[in-house]
Each structure stands twice: as C-alpha cells, then as structure tokens.
Amino acid sequence: MRKLLNLMLATLALGAASCNKTLVNTEESVETLKAKTSTSSVTNEWNSNPYKLNVIYFVPNDVDSIPNFRKRLSKILLDAQNMFANNMDREGFGRKSFGLDLLNDSLINIHYIAGKYGKATYPYSGGSGAVKAEVDSYFNQNPSGKKSEHNLIIIPTYNTDPANPGGPPFYGTGTSCYALDYVNLDAKNLGIGGDIGWKATVWIGGMIHELGHGLNASHNRMNKTLAPALGTALMGSGNSTYGISTTSLTSTTAATFNNSQVFSSVVRTDWYASASAEITSLSSSFVNNKIIVSGKFTTTKPVNDIVVWHDREPFGVNNDYDAVQWSTKIIGQDSFRFECPLADFYDLTGNYEMRIGFLHVNGSRTTLGYAYNFVNNIPDLSKVVTYKLLPTTGWSIVASDSNEPGSPASNVLDMNRSTVWHTPWSSTQTPQPHFFSVNMGALRTVKGIAFRNRDNLNGAMKDVNIYSSTNGVSWTLIKTTQLSKVAGSWINVDLTTSVSTQYLKIESTSSWGDFFYSHLADFGAY
CATH class of the missing domain: 2.60.40.2060 (Immunoglobulin-like)
Incomplete structure (x- = not known):
C-alpha cells in the first residue's frame, strides 16, 4: 500500500512538473555532435560551395520537437540535393546543387531555435514574420552560423495526431521557406503506400517544393511533350508525386537555380542587390x-x-x-x-x-x-511587341485630379518603374475616375500610347479614355480601351488613326481589383 501511495505521489508530481515544464531540445546539441564528428572527412560533392542553405528547426515554447529530427531531415535534404544535381546535369548546367552545412556525409548542421512564444504567435496564416524575426535575431547573435541568404525553417506540427499534421507556416517568402515536421516525416515512408506513404509524399514533397521557392524558383508545369519522360514538375504539383512517380525540375527551374546563391561557386558581395x-x-x-x-x-x-x-x-x-x-x-x-x-x-x-x-x-x-x-x-501575338517611344525631353505634367503624397503624376515621365503616380489611398478615398494630362512641348505625330505598370497590380489602371488637344483646354476623345493586367513591360495602345497633337490626357475610369484608386509607373507615346 505504501509503495502504491508513493507511486501515486510520484505520478502526481511528474504530472505537475510536466504541466509547467520548459520545453527543450531532447536531441544531442550541435556542439556535442560536432565533437563526435570531423568535417575533414566530408566527401559531399557540394561541400566546397561557398554558400550553404541555413536549415533551422524552430520550436514554439508550447510544442515538442519530434524525435530523431536531425537524422530524418538530413536524409530528406541530402536526397533532394542529389535529385537536384541530376536534374541540373540533364538541363546542361552540370551537377550543380545547393550547398549544405554538414557535420559529416550523413548529418546536416541544423540550427535549433527555441521560440519565445507559443504556437498561437506563429500560425500558418501570417505567422512567418514572427518566426523570421527570431531567426534573424539568432543569426545576429551567431553570425558565423549564417551561411547564405537562404533559410529552410522547419517547425514541428501543432497537431499531435500523427495522421493529421498541420498548423505552422508552410510556404515560401523571399529567400526563406517554411515546412513542418511530424513523426512519420521520414524518407523511408516515401512510396510505401497507404496513409503513411501518401502523407510522406505530401509533406516531404511539399517541403522540397517550398525549398524550391526559397531558392528563387516560381511555379510552372512540365511541358506536354516532356511529361511522359520527365513526369511532374516539382514546382507544379510535384508535392503530390514526390517519391511515388517521376518528379523533375523544368528547364526554367534549373536555370533559376543556376543563378541562386547556394548553387554558386562564386563569392560575391552583391548577392540579390537591385538589378534591372x-x-x-x-x-x-x-x-x-x-x-x-x-x-x-x-x-x-x-x-x-x-x-x-x-x-x-x-x-x-x-x-x-x-x-x-x-x-x-x-x-x-x-x-x-x-x-x-x-x-x-x-x-x-x-x-x-x-x-x-x-x-x-x-x-x-x-x-x-x-x-x-x-x-x-x-x-x-499582336501585343507582344515593343515600339520606339518618342523622346520625353521637355515633356511636363499639366494637371492631375489628385495624388498620394510623394507619388505625383510627374513620376510617369521619369522612365523609372520604381516610382509611380498614385492617387490618394492612405487617407482620402477619392473615387474613380482619375486623370493626368501631359504637355509634349510641341506638336507631335502620335500613332499610339504606351503604359507601364509597377509589379504590384492592385489598382493598376484598367479601363481608360485617351484624349488629345492642341491647346490644353479643348479635348477630343481619340480612344477608349482596356489595358492589360501585366507588370514590367510596355502596354501598347494603337490609335485608330495617327493624330497631330501637343497635349494628351489619360483618364482612368476603373482599376484592376475595382479599387477606388489608380496608379501608373511610366507613360509614353510612339
């Protein structure tokens, strides 16, 4: 009876302790692992890459790490590293792949970060920013641990049911990407069938798909004539075929990786600096x-x-x-x-x-x-063309109906896509229509008008009226059209007939997304 009472008291004490525990990494620390291994024996084909993927295991303070995560994740990523190299070689880039910070040929140096807060602070929707802030803080304190601008951040599942993992961020944002870990996330489960095998494909394939985003790749589909041999594009729906059927990099994904920092053998000081x-x-x-x-x-x-x-x-x-x-x-x-x-x-x-x-x-x-x-x-393909635009030297803005502070209509004449004319949006909500008018300085023969958008197309001009004038007072409608919803390139609008004019007025009557505001980066004529 006394033994039973002692056992009950011990169980209660353990339960009380577990309710107030501070969750810690139950696996060996990186320092311990480093002491047991020697990087001099690493023979990995890409160990000499000057830049390597930062692999982070981020654990909210009310979530447990998943047992054996270092070995399981190392196997998954080393397999992906080799798969990428095979595909890069097929596409003519040689056996290039992303570098990994290795402790030995089978174990990656994974940075364990204990989150400051509980999982509610790091939800799937919108939670990546809080995670990234703590990752950045960690590397600020441990600068030698940061091997590149690219992060794969893996977070244990918030759902304790191994048959239904989920909860944390799982997507790519910039040069960082997010994935989850759960008990059956193991390369040995790929292709075994059943629920365990299917979920291994979904979550491992999903991890490698998001890694592709974190290494700069965009979505795409395998071209139709190549699909019988190359299967499904990783950056398409490859997260549903990985480990089950042929899953490949497309030529575009391979070309993108060819210019990614962690694939490079070249040391640069301007990685990801502005370029155009x-x-x-x-x-x-x-x-x-x-x-x-x-x-x-x-x-x-x-x-x-x-x-x-x-x-x-x-x-x-x-x-x-x-x-x-x-x-x-x-x-x-x-x-x-x-x-x-x-x-x-x-x-x-x-x-x-x-x-x-x-x-x-x-x-x-x-x-x-x-x-x-x-x-x-x-x-x-009539719109897939460029025209030589009239020089804008001496052009000026005559008037505009309104503009957001710091975004005047004069920005449309500077031929700089990073500056825009933007009607008010942060305070006053001026409704459509909006307009600006341009003085070209002298009579010009105009055959068409060219518009160029910034990258963010929410509120880009959609339906527009184009007017001409020889005196800037009396206006004649010469074209009504709908602009394409595209970024970066010039959107050309041919006039029905050429006009001789000194003044042009552009009136936006609606915007893409049906916003009350409009914006435009650049304006020209040909």
Missing part, C-alpha cells in the same frame, strides 16, 4: 506551329539565363501552376530567342500572359509581362 533589365526591341510570330519570340535588351547587371513562362488566365501568384516554360542562353551580348511549340501547351484557348525573366548573375530577377490570347487555337 529593359527589352529595347521585341518581335513575335507564329511559324510552323511555334510561338517565336526574339529581342534585344539592356541590363544594369549581367544576365546568365533568360526564361519565359506562358501562363493561362487566371495568371499570377498561386495561379501559375499551369505555366509552361522555356529557358535559353544569351545570344551575343544583348539578344535572345525562344521557340515555343504549341505541342507543349495543354490548352489553346483563352487569355495568356507571357512573362520573360532575366536571371542576373547576382541572383536577382527582372520579369516583364506581355498579354496575348488564342483565337481558334492560334495565338494572337
């Missing part, structure tokens, strides 16, 4: 059942690779899983050419956005979008 490219001439045609696009460009930083996506509407962020794609090298110093067979498209109807991406040597990317559509299974 401009297409100075562009032509498009439909020949032999192929979309052919060629052009010339200028750039503020050298470009290694150029890529193109053809994205069917709805397009843009998280609507681009179906975007077929191609990559190419520069021709000479400033030219490019793509041949995109229609046999590689899955749908020859509706509206498309063609996005051309310039991959700079420092990891930055410039993306320019062009709208086109299919008519009777044939692409209408």
Whole structure:
C-alpha cells in the first residue's frame, strides 16, 4: 500500500512538473555532435560551395520537437540535393546543387531555435514574420552560423495526431521557406503506400517544393511533350508525386537555380542587390506551329539565363501552376530567342500572359509581362511587341485630379518603374475616375500610347479614355480601351488613326481589383 501511495505521489508530481515544464531540445546539441564528428572527412560533392542553405528547426515554447529530427531531415535534404544535381546535369548546367552545412556525409548542421512564444504567435496564416524575426535575431547573435541568404525553417506540427499534421507556416517568402515536421516525416515512408506513404509524399514533397521557392524558383508545369519522360514538375504539383512517380525540375527551374546563391561557386558581395533589365526591341510570330519570340535588351547587371513562362488566365501568384516554360542562353551580348511549340501547351484557348525573366548573375530577377490570347487555337501575338517611344525631353505634367503624397503624376515621365503616380489611398478615398494630362512641348505625330505598370497590380489602371488637344483646354476623345493586367513591360495602345497633337490626357475610369484608386509607373507615346 505504501509503495502504491508513493507511486501515486510520484505520478502526481511528474504530472505537475510536466504541466509547467520548459520545453527543450531532447536531441544531442550541435556542439556535442560536432565533437563526435570531423568535417575533414566530408566527401559531399557540394561541400566546397561557398554558400550553404541555413536549415533551422524552430520550436514554439508550447510544442515538442519530434524525435530523431536531425537524422530524418538530413536524409530528406541530402536526397533532394542529389535529385537536384541530376536534374541540373540533364538541363546542361552540370551537377550543380545547393550547398549544405554538414557535420559529416550523413548529418546536416541544423540550427535549433527555441521560440519565445507559443504556437498561437506563429500560425500558418501570417505567422512567418514572427518566426523570421527570431531567426534573424539568432543569426545576429551567431553570425558565423549564417551561411547564405537562404533559410529552410522547419517547425514541428501543432497537431499531435500523427495522421493529421498541420498548423505552422508552410510556404515560401523571399529567400526563406517554411515546412513542418511530424513523426512519420521520414524518407523511408516515401512510396510505401497507404496513409503513411501518401502523407510522406505530401509533406516531404511539399517541403522540397517550398525549398524550391526559397531558392528563387516560381511555379510552372512540365511541358506536354516532356511529361511522359520527365513526369511532374516539382514546382507544379510535384508535392503530390514526390517519391511515388517521376518528379523533375523544368528547364526554367534549373536555370533559376543556376543563378541562386547556394548553387554558386562564386563569392560575391552583391548577392540579390537591385538589378534591372529593359527589352529595347521585341518581335513575335507564329511559324510552323511555334510561338517565336526574339529581342534585344539592356541590363544594369549581367544576365546568365533568360526564361519565359506562358501562363493561362487566371495568371499570377498561386495561379501559375499551369505555366509552361522555356529557358535559353544569351545570344551575343544583348539578344535572345525562344521557340515555343504549341505541342507543349495543354490548352489553346483563352487569355495568356507571357512573362520573360532575366536571371542576373547576382541572383536577382527582372520579369516583364506581355498579354496575348488564342483565337481558334492560334495565338494572337499582336501585343507582344515593343515600339520606339518618342523622346520625353521637355515633356511636363499639366494637371492631375489628385495624388498620394510623394507619388505625383510627374513620376510617369521619369522612365523609372520604381516610382509611380498614385492617387490618394492612405487617407482620402477619392473615387474613380482619375486623370493626368501631359504637355509634349510641341506638336507631335502620335500613332499610339504606351503604359507601364509597377509589379504590384492592385489598382493598376484598367479601363481608360485617351484624349488629345492642341491647346490644353479643348479635348477630343481619340480612344477608349482596356489595358492589360501585366507588370514590367510596355502596354501598347494603337490609335485608330495617327493624330497631330501637343497635349494628351489619360483618364482612368476603373482599376484592376475595382479599387477606388489608380496608379501608373511610366507613360509614353510612339
């Protein structure tokens, strides 16, 4: 009886202690592991990469780490490292892959960070910012531990049911990405079938998909003629096929990785510094059942690779899983050419956005979008073109209906896409329509008007009226049109007939997203 009483008291004491425990990492510390291993024996093919992926295990203070996480995650990431290299080699880049900070050939140096708060502070929706702030603080205190700008942040599941993991952030934001850990997240479970095998594919495949985002890759789909051999694109729906059936990098994803910091063998001080490219001439045609696009460009930083996506509407962020794609090298110093067979498209109807991406040597990317559509299974490429714009020297803004402080209408004449005219949005809510008018300094013969948007298209001008005047007082409507919802490239609006005019007025009557405000980065005429 006394033994039973003592056992009950001990159990109660243990229960009380567990209710007030401070959760700690139950696995060996990195220091202990380092003491037991020698990096001099590491033979990993990419151990000499000067930049390596930072792998972080982030644990909220009311969540337990999952047992054996270091070995399980190391195996998953080492397998992915090799898979990426095989794909990079197939696409002509050699056996390049992302570097990993290794303790030995089978164990990654994973940074364990105990979160300051409970899981409620780090939810799936909106919780990544709080996690990232603590990761940044950790590396500020441990600068030698930060091996690159790229972070894979893994958080234990908030749901204790191993059959239903979930809860923490699981996506990519910039050069960081987030994934979760749970008890059956183990490479040995890939392809075994059943619920355990299926969830291993979803969560491991999902982790590697999000890692792709964290290494700069965008969504895309495997081109139709390549799918029988190469299977599903990792950056498409590869999170549902990884470990079950063939899952591959597309040529565009491989080209992107070719310019990612952690794949590079070159030490630079300007990784991801601002860079831009401009297409100075562009032509498009439909020949032999192929979309052919060629052009010339200028750039503020050298470009290694150029890529193109053809994205069917709805397009843009998280609507681009179906975007077929191609990559190419520069021709000479400033030219490019793509041949995109229609046999590689899955749908020859509706509206498309063609996005051309310039991959700079420092990891930055410039993306320019062009709208086109299919008519009777044939692409209408009439808008995929550039014109030589009239010089804007001596041009000035005559008037505008309103503007947000710091975003005057004069910004549309500076040929700088990072500055915009923006009507009020932070305080006064001035409704549509909005307008600005331009004095070109003298009579000009105008055949068309060109508009250019910033990257954020919420509130970009949609339906517009274009007016001309010879005196800036009496205005004549010369065109009503709807502008394409694209960023970066010039949106060209041909006039019905050429006009001789000194003044032009642009009136926005609606915006994309049906916002009360409008904005525009650049304006020109040809």
